[in-house]
Amino acid sequence: DTAVSQTPKYLVTQMGNDKSIKCEQNLGHDTMYWYKQDSKKFLKIMFSYNNKELIINETVPNRFSPKSPDKAHLNLHINSLELGDSAVYFCASGPTDFYEQYFGPGTRLTVT
Amino acid sequence: KQEVTQIPAALSVPEGENLVLNCSFTDSAIYNLQWFRQDPGKGLTSLLLIQSSQREQTSGRLNASLDKSSGRSTLYIAASQPGDSATYLCAVNAGKSTFGDGTTLTVKP
Numbered sequence: 001d002t003a004v005s006q007t008p009k010y011l012v013t014q015m016g017n018d019k020s021i022k023c024e025q026n027l028g029h030d031t032m033y034w035y036k037q038d039s040k041k042f043l044k045i046m047f048s049y050n051n052k053e054l055i056i057n058e059t060v061p062n063r064f065s066p067k068s069p070d071k072a073h074l075n076l077h078i079n080s081l082e083l084g085d086s087a088v089y090f091c092a093s094g095p096t097d098f099y100e101q102y103f104g105p106g107t108r109l110t111v112t
Numbered sequence: 113k114q115e116v117t118q119i120p121a122a123l124s125v126p127e128g129e130n131l132v133l134n135c136s137f138t139d140s141a142i143y144n145l146q147w148f149r150q151d152p153g154k155g156l157t158s159l160l161l162i163q164s165s166q167r168e169q170t171s172g173r174l175n176a177s178l179d180k181s182s183g184r185s186t187l188y189i190a191a192s193q194p195g196d197s198a199t200y201l202c203a204v205n206a207g208k209s210t211f212g213d214g215t216t217l218t219v220k221p
Contacts, residue, residue, distance in 0.1 A: 043211040056208050103156040
């Protein structure tokens, strides 16, 4: 049983396009996160949601918009994709804010 | 601003050796610290979580310690195996998570 799942696993798209990445957790957790891991493998928090409410919004361009239809899902929509958006995006969940976190397998986004 | 540093950046050891990975952080006002492993092209797998009030946690051949006052944590791996080869990341949680850059471990058969 997959605890935190993401789709798609790979995403290749051209500059200027709009794309979405979906995340679902079946752990019953209240908190979900989006992280970005760049080419140097540095992992940085982007957003944190607790029970469908935005808790943390790090300094990311407003082209990135998270959407949480319910506490089991946190989707990431990206408008007007740029080359610099190429990275691996990880979704994670946890029982409460920044307690133990469980990560999804990641979505490798390549913008050409 | 919290800064997390992991030393060394890379480590190569022969199978069977005991080893220590280091994680240091600049702000000791933390809730907890979590150690992960990441295999190439994969997500992060949680290894150990240490609460700020704890000194250490153990799971199998892994032992993580925390000295909050000095801003340090270590991950001790006993009797290393080739399957332990991965990148090990520490995350310091204090309202938000700050990750170190990781230590890439290679265990040679």
